[in-house]
Amino acid sequence: MKKIILFTLLFTMISCGGQEDDVISSTEESSSSSTEESSSSSTEESSSSSTEESSSSSTEESSSSSTEESSSSSTEESSSSSTEESSDTTTTTTIPEEENTTVVVYTKGEIIDVAGSGSEFYKREVTINGVRIMAAGNVGGQQAVPDAFLEKVARMVELFTDPNGDGIDANAQIAFIKTLKGDPGTYHAGIPTLQRVARGGGDDYSSNFLRSPESFNLDDINDSTFNNDMVWYLNSSGEGFGNGDIDAAEVLEHVFHTIHMSGLDALVLKQYPYLSSDWASGPVYAAMKEAYDGGLWDSEGYGGDAWKTDPEMFEIAQKEYLYLLNFSMFEYTSLWENGTLSPEWNDSMRTPAGILTNNPLGHELYNTYIAPAISKPDLSTIRDIFQDGDVGDPTVAGSSGY
Numbered sequence: 001m002k003k004i005i006l007f008t009l010l011f012t013m014i015s016c017g018g019q020e021d022d023v024i025s026s027t028e029e030s031s032s033s034s035t036e037e038s039s040s041s042s043t044e045e046s047s048s049s050s051t052e053e054s055s056s057s058s059t060e061e062s063s064s065s066s067t068e069e070s071s072s073s074s075t076e077e078s079s080s081s082s083t084e085e086s087s088d089t090t091t092t093t094t095i096p097e098e099e100n101t102t103v104v105v106y107t108k109g110e111i112i113d114v115a116g117s118g119s120e121f122y123k124r125e126v127t128i129n130g131v132r133i134m135a136a137g138n139v140g141g142q143q144a145v146p147d148a149f150l151e152k153v154a155r156m157v158e159l160f161t162d163p164n165g166d167g168i169d170a171n172a173q174i175a176f177i178k179t180l181k182g183d184p185g186t187y188h189a190g191i192p193t194l195q196r197v198a199r200g201g202g203d204d205y206s207s208n209f210l211r212s213p214e215s216f217n218l219d220d221i222n223d224s225t226f227n228n229d230m231v232w233y234l235n236s237s238g239e240g241f242g243n244g245d246i247d248a249a250e251v252l253e254h255v256f257h258t259i260h261m262s263g264l265d266a267l268v269l270k271q272y273p274y275l276s277s278d279w280a281s282g283p284v285y286a287a288m289k290e291a292y293d294g295g296l297w298d299s300e301g302y303g304g305d306a307w308k309t310d311p312e313m314f315e316i317a318q319k320e321y322l323y324l325l326n327f328s329m330f331e332y333t334s335l336w337e338n339g340t341l342s343p344e345w346n347d348s349m350r351t352p353a354g355i356l357t358n359n360p361l362g363h364e365l366y367n368t369y370i371a372p373a374i375s376k377p378d379l380s381t382i383r384d385i386f387q388d389g390d391v392g393d394p395t396v397a398g399s400s401g402y
Contacts, residue, residue: 106163106177111147118221121209122196128154129161130180131258132225136198139216140205145197145233148394152385153197153231155402156255156377165375172372180263182226187275193262194225195255200236228319229257234392240337241390244397248386249335253323260322261315264369271318273311283369285314287361288321296346296358297321321362322370328355329366330376 109127113119114134123137124147133154135145161177163170178185182192202208207215210230213222231254240246266272270282279285291297292305299307299317307317324345333339333350340347348354356363381401390397 121216126154128157130177131157131193131195133195142199142205145199146394149233151400151402155400159377160374162375167371169372176263176373187266188226191226194227195258197231199233226262228261229254244387245335248382256323256326257319283365284318287365290361291359296349298343325362
């Protein structure tokens with residue numbers, strides 16, 4: 001009888017061991033199959049939605065492996081899966097927020113052809129850290145924006161979202177990028193940020209695509225993205241293109257417009273009257289009013305003081321104020337012609353010390369909401385990217401480094 005019992009126990013243990021091997025084998029096969037299918041799907045899709053799907057999938061899988069604190073093999077599988085799912089046109093980097101929390105993926109795409117919505121006007125695009133950048137092609141009697149210039153715009157977005165920047169708070173920058181992407185839970189969820197790039201100016205096209213977007217079937221791309229501003233290559237409304245500093249200032253100003261108005265916490269800052277009926281009580285409004293009333297910021301070029309009571313003018317004036325504030329706190333004002341924008345921006349406001357003295361609410365606004373999220377590239381790096389001599393060929397005037 002004892003022999004029978006012993007034999008039964010041995011048979012049971014062997015049987016259980018076989019089941020465990022089946023479970024492990026089944027799991028590995030399922031994981032492999034899932035990874036290969038995801039990788040194939042991600043590679044085949046060349047649009048921005050492919051980039052966003054790859055980023056989202058990569059984030060979720062990395063988050064899962066980090067949170068569960070599984071074995072080293074689990075960590076390796078997560079890393080492998082993240083790498084394989086990124087398409088040939090995308091590089092992803094995982095950055096830990098804090099110990100025992102999730103990770104974020106900073107996504108860096110390559111330049112690809114535009115397909116689908118917007119492709120009648122925009123021909124080339126790249127997506128970097130939540131910002132989709134689309135450049136106009138040979139349309140409407142105007143030459144295409146060169147890829148080399150598109151790369152320079154993308155490089156500036158990359159530098160402004162550098163997780164290794166001085167004073168960057170990981171959680172703040174993660175929230176900033178998620179907002180730019182239009183992730184769930186952000187104020188423009190499902191509506192990703194778009195930076196538009198074109199050549200010269202709107203009137204240089206056979207039909208001004210800004211006033212008549214239907215001329216190039218742009219209504220759908222305009223309505224499905226959060227777009228706030230234009231970057232102009234060889235801006236025909238300004239002077240001095242071909243001068244590296246002026247070219248840099250043009251790009252930085254309008255990239256700032258886009259990321260400020262699409263990535264900051266609009267609900268806390270009360271940036272948009274359609275989101276905050278009490279917009280005139282927010283920290284942005286207070287800082288603007290302090291600078292304006294003190295005679296340090298002249299908004300005459302965009303409606304004078306109409307922004308104080310007009311919601312639409314507030315959005316426009318706010319965009320300019322935030323750019324001027326950020327530009328000065330980053331100490332980039334030497335890029336301006338002769339180092340000044342007076343009378344629009346008083347010369348006493350060109351440095352952090354000057355802003356602290358003259359516009360302390362602006363100084364506080366910057367340190368609380370901008371500095372933790374937006375990285376400050378060295379001025380020397382910017383000048384390496386934008387050198388003198390670009391009058392139609394960006395490659396002769398510095399490399400993007402993208």
